[in-house]
Amino acid sequence: MKRLVFLSAVVLLIVGWAGLAAAEDTFDAVKARGTLVAGVKDSTAGFGYIDQKTREVVGYDVDFVKYLADAMGVKLELKTVTSGTRIPQLLSGNIDIVAATMTYTPERAKQLDFSNTYFLTGQKFLVRKGTVKSLADLDGKKIGTAKGSTSEQNASKALPHSTILSFDDYPQAFLALQQGKVVAVTTDESILAGILGKAPNKEAFEIAAIRISDEPYGLGIRMGNPKFRKFVNDTLLEMEKNGEAKKIFEKWFGPGSDQPMSRDFTITADRKYE
Amino acid sequence: MSGYEFDWSVITSGQYFWWLVSGVEITIKLSLVSIVLSFLLGLLVAIMRMSPLGPMRWAAVGYLEFFRNTPLLVQIFFWYFGSYKILPLFLNDWLNRHDFEFASAVIALTIYTSAFIAEDIRSGIRSIPKEQMEAARSSGFSYVRAMQYIILPQAVRITIPPLISQFLNLTKNSSLAMTIGVAELTYQARQVESYTFKGFEAFTAATLVYLVISVVITVMVTVYDRKVLNPIGMR
Numbered sequence: 001m002k003r004l005v006f007l008s009a010v011v012l013l014i015v016g017w018a019g020l021a022a023a024e025d026t027f028d029a030v031k032a033r034g035t036l037v038a039g040v041k042d043s044t045a046g047f048g049y050i051d052q053k054t055r056e057v058v059g060y061d062v063d064f065v066k067y068l069a070d071a072m073g074v075k076l077e078l079k080t081v082t083s084g085t086r087i088p089q090l091l092s093g094n095i096d097i098v099a100a101t102m103t104y105t106p107e108r109a110k111q112l113d114f115s116n117t118y119f120l121t122g123q124k125f126l127v128r129k130g131t132v133k134s135l136a137d138l139d140g141k142k143i144g145t146a147k148g149s150t151s152e153q154n155a156s157k158a159l160p161h162s163t164i165l166s167f168d169d170y171p172q173a174f175l176a177l178q179q180g181k182v183v184a185v186t187t188d189e190s191i192l193a194g195i196l197g198k199a200p201n202k203e204a205f206e207i208a209a210i211r212i213s214d215e216p217y218g219l220g221i222r223m224g225n226p227k228f229r230k231f232v233n234d235t236l237l238e239m240e241k242n243g244e245a246k247k248i249f250e251k252w253f254g255p256g257s258d259q260p261m262s263r264d265f266t267i268t269a270d271r272k273y274e
Numbered sequence: 275m276s277g278y279e280f281d282w283s284v285i286t287s288g289q290y291f292w293w294l295v296s297g298v299e300i301t302i303k304l305s306l307v308s309i310v311l312s313f314l315l316g317l318l319v320a321i322m323r324m325s326p327l328g329p330m331r332w333a334a335v336g337y338l339e340f341f342r343n344t345p346l347l348v349q350i351f352f353w354y355f356g357s358y359k360i361l362p363l364f365l366n367d368w369l370n371r372h373d374f375e376f377a378s379a380v381i382a383l384t385i386y387t388s389a390f391i392a393e394d395i396r397s398g399i400r401s402i403p404k405e406q407m408e409a410a411r412s413s414g415f416s417y418v419r420a421m422q423y424i425i426l427p428q429a430v431r432i433t434i435p436p437l438i439s440q441f442l443n444l445t446k447n448s449s450l451a452m453t454i455g456v457a458e459l460t461y462q463a464r465q466v467e468s469y470t471f472k473g474f475e476a477f478t479a480a481t482l483v484y485l486v487i488s489v490v491i492t493v494m495v496t497v498y499d500r501k502v503l504n505p506i507g508m509r
Contacts, residue, residue, distance in 0.1 A: 144455070165455030167453065179358040
């Protein structure tokens with residue numbers, strides 16, 4: 001009984017504290033603290049990963065939160081999150097913002113606020129250079145992908161007359177492409193870019209500019225922080241206008257990078273809040 | 275408790291049912307073609323293995339050891355991806371435009387299984403007393419004719435039970451063809467699972483179908499043995 005009382009007291013205390021903390025807008029809390037605490041990934045190539053030389057977490061996501069911290073005039077503190085921990089960490093107040101390749105979904109948007117889309121990817125096609133201009137060039141042909149992924153479903157929806165060959169994994173699908181057994185390999189662009197980056201004869205292949213599904217990445221912030229949310233969204237638009245966003249993209253995903261992609265999006269005010 | 279809700283309607287009607295049916299069709303086609311080819315090839319290799327000619331015997335031993343002692347999955351990849359380096363370009367192009375996935379699976383299954391079948395047939399042949407061969411040869415039969423008319427008819431009959439096992443193994447091994455995108459039964463069951471998350475139902479159905487196919491093969495071979503090969507019940 002005593003223990004129960006003690007436990008409930010602790011719970012009440014935590015809830016009360018969290019409630020108090022939530023009452024203050026994150027923007028003011030960060031200003032007062034002097035540091036912006038951002039949750040980033042540390043093992044996602046291009047977005048957030050540990051640089052072999054400096055032993056520091058670097059990447060596309062990191063550069064965005066660095067810019068935000070600079071714009072606020074505070075220091076940046078990075079905390080490592082995974083796809084499983086990023087939302088709990090944010091909701092519990094351990095981090096102020098999530099920049100961890102997080103795709104906008106309506107379910108997630110019920111738990112937290114997404115910023116404007118700062119990276120747009122989706123399912124594309126890796127093909128021999130110059131062979132595929134539009135979806136019609138792929139119709140009725142053999143297309144390779146890997147098993148058990150949503151990629152297969154998207155592909156057969158977009159190309160009902162094509163034969164979709166599901167291989168065990170992407171390296172085999174790519175081998176089939178090299179040997180002409182399939183005319184394209186389809187899955188998320190970031191995976192395709194990773195394959196292309198490692199390919200020995202990468203000049204012969206390209207990612208065709210056809211997207212059959214959308215994966216808009218947004219920065220995540222706690223709900224009920226309109227001031228912080230407005231600041232983040234305005235800063236993102238500013239980065240688009242002054243070319244900083246494009247510069248960061250080119251740095252990590254430009255033609256000479258390990259994951260060459262094409263930037264076929266611009267940052268716009270695409271999120272509506274009620 | 276969050277239990278798993280069984281929903282058999284997913285796989286008993288509609289498009290998912292037809293996916294499974296097309297998978298069954300390809301599994302049966304793949305198995306039957308490979309069974310016939312692997313038996314014929316196995317017979318040939320067994321005879322080569324017992325041939326009095328040295329080089330022929332060595333070739334057969336090499337074949338047997340190589341294909342029995344490498345994993346089937348590796349062999350499937352070898353025929354599908356490895357053949358690219360060996361074959362001329364125009365042939366590759368032609369194959370790629372046709373159902374090369376199915377053909378590679380047949381080649382791999384046939385060659386792999388034929389090595390086991392050859393060894394089973396060889397034990398069958400060895401179980402026939404060697405005096406029969408000597409008697410046949412002294413009656414004027416050539417080696418090949420003695421094999422054809424005296425030894426093999428008895429040996430194959432003795433080999434029936436292990437042959438059934440090899441045919442059943444082949445049928446089940448045909449599921450590995452899905453690794454190169456042949457849409458056979460296991461492939462389709464997996465597809466149904468990834469679309470509907472009803473994996474238990476899909477794989478239960480697939481298991482039952484494999485069971486039925488196996489039983490049918492066993493019954494068919496046994497009946498063929500009783501009615502055609504050995505109608506008077508001789509052992």
